[in-house]
Amino acid sequence: MSATDNMSAVRPDLIEKVTGRAAYVTDLAIPGMLHGFVVRSPAIHARIVSIDTSAARSVDGVVDVLTGDDVASFGCWGVVLKDRPIIAIDRVRYVGEPVAVVIAETIEIAENAAELVNVEYDELPRATTIQEAIMDNAPLIHERHENLEDFYFKGGARPTQNSNVFHTYRNSVGDVDAAEAAAAYIHEDRFTFPAISHFAMEPHAVIADFRGDSLTVWAGAQTPTAVQKVLSRLYQLPLAKVRVIVPFVGGGFGGKASVKIEPLVAAASWKVQRPIRIAQSMIESMLTCRRLGADITIRTAVDAKGRILAKSAKLLLDGGAYSDTGSAVATKAANRIMGPYVVPNLRLEASAVYTNTIPGAAFRSIGGPQAVWAKESHMDNVASAIGMDPAEFRLLNFASRGERIRPDLRALDMDMGELMGRVTQSFAAKAQSSNRRASGLAVAATDPANTPISNAIVRLKIDGSILVSVSSIEIGQGAHATMARIAAQTLKQPPSAVTVLRTDTAVAPYDWGTGASRSTVVVGLSVENAALDAADQILEMVADVWELPRESLSLVEGGISTGSEVLTFHQIFHRALGVDSGEVIGRGAITPRSKKGALAESPLFWETSAGLAEIVVDEDTGEIHVPRYASAADVGRVINRVAAEGQDEGAAVMGFGHALHEALEFEDGQPINATPIDYSIPRISDVPPVFDTILVENGDGPGPGGAKGMGEGAILPVAPAIANALFSTYGIRITDLPMTPEKVWRALQKRS
């Protein structure tokens, strides 16, 4: 096999991407298309006194300028809370909020004219941090909260009226107070976690074409059906008249999930009734959304033997100026701070609050890195306080396979002790560490919100080629290659026979969206069902036309074996239909009622990970080097090994960014490093020279062939594993991320 064949076998999109042929939204041009440039708020929280667009409008080539007045009548939109105007109407709530869109013949004209839009602001009192936002007399960032129940996620938000708290989730098991009263030891810690930028290589880019009562949108959206739904409601268009087309997407990580700039671009197109393209810069996308920062207090009570008796956690999440899916992030953060331990008494409270900063959004394992950073650092602190080895302390308290971490969640479907053992052995098998090297461990078990709702269409053509149509987005993770393999395996055809269509809601059947580690399992199952349906139809055709018993027939490469001969698909269609043409269309659906309701319980599977970091600290500078890292995940079954390992490695490297480099910083609400120059992410040279990915396969997942979802777990253990190594060997405990050299150096100074 040539190198390119090899790449195509792994991922059919790779050749297109490395040769630059892959088309992203920014590469598309629609006839008659105009360009929009967004004028953004420089104010942190302000009333808009006036917007003067006359100078911009008078520029040659400027077609129109969209402002809040144009769209006020459409009202607000949201996916959980309806709190967001299409464009700022009378008030701005964060630096970077869209205030006007200059629409022009060229992008150059639009951008130049944007400098001429004159906006007068009257500053309002602001709340720019969690602490400021929850003060008694804090200025209200939103006066009222309109909840959309079951709109995007099951359930909705639980806002506190007349406050900036837009959601609070509580869950309690047993009696924490009584357990603490009986405990041998109680330990409490507080951790903080910064806002983090998604930093996808492709910034948000959208083309919208509003024509009369129909709207077509080209967007790098992870959840095209959510975009379709929000646009349909906002502009009062039938769903069938709203078409969302998703070409290649250059990374999303949650930053392109739910709905982002699509309503804004659609409004611009609505105003001029021509296609409009808005392609944001990296900086603009950094001002569009980010991971929620957190302030977490966690307390554990143990008995004399080190068994956990009770755990309580209070999590405050910084949701920024608009809620987006911040309420779900808070709920998930609470769920993700528990496991994978047996905790008989539990008290969880998580709140998401508005602040005058860039809106928070979903980001790879929503709420997970915040929660796991706190809980796994805390686990080592508790172990140390009671004089136990941290690995032993974990082993003693792990929930076993089949045991419930909390009564309302599915029982743990894997062996956590095995996973931890695998990363530990990974190091032991290699050369001995020198004595200056320290290692630290962390584990995670998270409950992906993988919503078992999906549809797929699989079409078997007369020549044996197969077309798969799903709403899963190929966002770089290899979802389409995975769907191709599932269809190929089910129909017993080579993967090269399968083509997966880029997503277009006009063609692709409904699916909830690409995120929450759900595609391989949920969409994969619907592809498997659709392929089985197609197989059924072609087998039935042979049984009927050739008058053979159905049991004697089986699919083989290129056709169907009758036992005595192989009929090609060509022969089958030709004889059955009388002409040399045709196809069968298989349909597969997954709902919470599929598989006798087995998919309904949450989570569909536990996404689990263990990480072991070996670090060396330059004590003179505080710089942390990570020469070795081992990452393990129970994935049930690997469908595409290169892609699966890539997802695990990619998630872990993103975790290195969170651990050592990244924080989107604000000074009194003003973003101070929201540029690719000032915001630092890991480079290839920062990746540990020795990196082990261990994928545990027991074929016991709910997906095709026993697969579980993956791709979000490996980000979780990295920061606490590194922090635990710092703690055990260097005697310092870092409680806020990232662990910059200066922070480490200061902690080392304080220690000595």
Next chain:
Amino acid sequence: MLPSPFEFDRPSTIEDAIRGVGESGDGMFYSGGTELLLAMKMRVIHTDRLIDIKGIFGLNRICLNEANDIEIGARCTHAKIASDPVIREHVPALSSLCANVANIRVRSVGTIGGNLCFGEPHADPPTLLAALNARLVLIGRDGTRVVPADDFIRSELETIREPDELLTLIVFPCPNGPVTYRRFKHGERPSVNVAMAWSIDAGKATIKGARVRVGALGSRPQPLKVVEDALRGLPVREVRSAIEAVLTTALDELEVNEDRHGGADYKRHLAGVLLLRNVEEAISVGGGA
């Protein structure tokens, strides 16, 4: 983001380039554009006209001249300097500095002259060039002037170069002792860097003179005079103790900004760490005896 509209000109002589910039409005010289174009796209720098100097012959030469000075054309890219045999042989520290400036895209098109003229405090080359006692040749409408690298950067993002003066050449004496450079960075640009150049006597036992510069802490590279004084005339074997004796005093004299790269005390401390590491390297590679 896109820059505001501008004209583009590519003259073939220095004279035409200077005339082109000076004509009217605010033209600017352009070569790699790795800083300038970014700033124009972010609209923090506005210019009517870019004068591309890549068409001018001879601005990208590197040689050791008859006066035993090393000459580097201002338009040499970092990548070219990094791989140049003359630089590799005589100033390996500069070669390695240029091999590690920013990232591979910047090194491929960004130039040493452009780096100097931008006046960015968190940059690598200015510190080492100042330690090498480099002279910068500026050609303007009224003739040529030569200024020491130490005086070139006036303050943050500001140099003494007039807008219609073209930096053409960087010249410095071929080192006759170890030259060392270290930086600390956690992000795109160095937080602090330290360069040190010794001239050594023929027997390789005594330091005749030393130039030490600390960069990125203030608006421009700063000399560590106390350390230079302590090293002058000192036998190499006594260097460690001599520097340790004056280090605190020397570091206290530095002007240190608090910025995103760290607190003043931390960065001052880092300067000391880098200096001592440079000293160890200088002793092992050059001091020899």
